[in-house]
Amino acid sequence: MTKKIAISVPDDVAERLAEEPNVSAFITDSVRQRMAGERTRRALRQVGFRLSEEGLAKAGRTLDEAQARITPDLRAEAAALLSESSRGRLTVRD
Structure with missing residues (x-):
C-alpha cells in the first residue's frame, strides 16, 4: 500500500531530486536507510554503547x-x- 504526500524541500534538495527518474523510489530508499540507521543506533545503545x-x-x-x-x-x-x-x-x- 502507498500513500501520496506533499513535502517542501530547500532548493538544493529540489535540484538534486530533479535529477532522479523516480523521486518517490529515491526518497523511499533514503528514508529507509535513515530508519535502518536509527534501529542500529537504538540496538547499540541497548547493549551499552554510548553514541x-x-x-x-x-x-x-x-x-x-x-x-x-x-x-x-x-x-x-x-x-x-x-x-x-x-x-x-x-x-x-x-
Whole structure:
C-alpha cells in the first residue's frame, strides 16, 4: 500500500531530486536507510554503547579517509583475493 504526500524541500534538495527518474523510489530508499540507521543506533545503545553525534561524525571522517586511500591497484588486488578465496584457492602471502 502507498500513500501520496506533499513535502517542501530547500532548493538544493529540489535540484538534486530533479535529477532522479523516480523521486518517490529515491526518497523511499533514503528514508529507509535513515530508519535502518536509527534501529542500529537504538540496538547499540541497548547493549551499552554510548553514541554521540561527535563520535559518529569522527567515525564517518575516519571511514572517508580510509576509503580515500583505496587506490585502483589496491581495489584490484582485493577483488583478486576475494575471487581466489571464494574458489578456495587463496594462498597466504608474506
